[in-house]
Amino acid sequence: MSALSQGLVFEYTPANAGNFRDMAKVLLFVVGFLSTWNQIGLAQPPFPPSPVIDLGYAKYQGFFNETSQVTNFLGVRYAQEPAGNLRWRAPVTPKKLGGIQTALSQPPQCFQGSTGIAATNPIPIKQRRSETVVFSEDCLMLNVYTPGHISSVKKPLPVIFWIHAGGYVAGSATGFDGTEVYDGNELIREAGRGVVVVVIQYRIGLLGFLSSAKVEANGDLNVGLLDQQFALKWVQSHIHQFGGDRNHVTIWGQSAGAGSVIQHIIANGGQTQPPLFKGAISSSTFLPSQYRFDDQIPETMFSQIVNELNCTSSRNQLDCLRGLDAQTLQVVNNATTLAAFFGTFNFIPVIDDSFIRERPTVALKQKKVNGEFYLAMSNTNEGTFFVDTSTENTVEVPAYLQNLFPGLSKTQVADAAAQYANVGTPFTQVNAIMGEAIFICPTYFALRSFAGKPTFKGHFAIPPAGHGNDVAYYFPSTDGPRSFNNTAFDSAFPQIFFDFARFFDPNVKFSPTITPQWHMWTNIGQSEMLFNRTEAGAPVIRAISSDNAQLKRCQFWESVSAVTAQ
Incomplete structure (x- = not known):
């Protein structure tokens, strides 16, 4: 172990001046080395060394982050590269590797798409353009974070399993542009060092959610969701080696990550065996139109993609797509996602008759759910981020509705x-339609599905209370500055998630906060916890009742969910 990590102090005296100068040179070298190390994207050099984790198919060694006092394992492979014949197939166990693999840097991002920008829906694929691919199919990797040294964990810790956002077409463990990170070091700090954190990546866009009867016949559907489930099974097999308790897992995601949480709640008819998690947290539940895999809309999109890639005349069109290079696929992936109606996403989960057997709204109403504890957070203005501001003076509500739900x-x-x-x-009105139909109302449908189980509902209203504005409170370095800086609020708001993850109850606090007693949400009580501020800048955290007018509008959306495909 280095003198630095031992915390030794060197005192200058005339007798040891030469040695002191030599030590100063060493220290300057170390500081320069650390600076260079950080510039190339690694959090800290691996001293003292972490134990080697044997996963059976490979041995990995991470590093101890001396700043956060957290052991980091970054870029751990949980599935084989899904390229070539493995495209659009369920994930498989990685091939065996010899030696020791270093887990020191963030994994490469999966291929990324974009939010839709079209003025109408539907329109043909267009805006094709060449681009330099900076992504990788070899991206089925995850990061694991353990407080302290793994060897110091005396009792298995609760596990947070984080699923990233991005509309099922974008996002990664390193955010959306590769420079920001869903940093498990931050979650561990906010959780009072009482959890192990797993941050995963999964296939998205064209490579994760291509759907058609031909995909079903010669591959697998919803492979992005199957990646997530495979990673959850990886946790069940291996998390104990990282100090985690496989019997105390909470899945948590925001936006499409929260939508993924809903998918796992209803997966396998609500009877996933063995159970892969006990707790579930959805921050801004995301439930867009989710069609059957052979519905007209996914079939039309599949045909357009096959035509764009010159595979229409192939005897096996999916094999033709598998034979193409990744950059060719990415050009069409990007063009397809851009062609979606403004603020919407066109590669999304489908009803596949296996993993997802019914429309989510139907499954939730029938209370066919996995998990025993549920916490949901929604923001006041979920829809504003997804509505074209240039249409503020021209938008017509009926036309908007027809584009959103054809x-x-x-x-x-x-x-x-x-x-x-x-x-x-x-x-x-259209901001409210987008926010309620796709984010807020599905949250209430999920809450209702957990009737009789510990269920909690939060409402984030700190202005502007838009989609994603809450993330900066539990991932401070990922989503930029917070719109409200108050020490008591900064402690209380993020801690609710970690109290829930640690104890499955936000009323059991590992540290005192200003959050009052939180009553469970029920169909009768409909009690929520409001997180807001006064105009004078004081925090407001108090119990409220769900908005009856909003709940009535949600009843309407539920009544037409068969045609909105939710």
């Missing part, structure tokens, strides 16, 4: 518009 009849469009007639201006 399956609605004219009568249903009129009924939906009537639900929001008194909400505000047409632009305010």
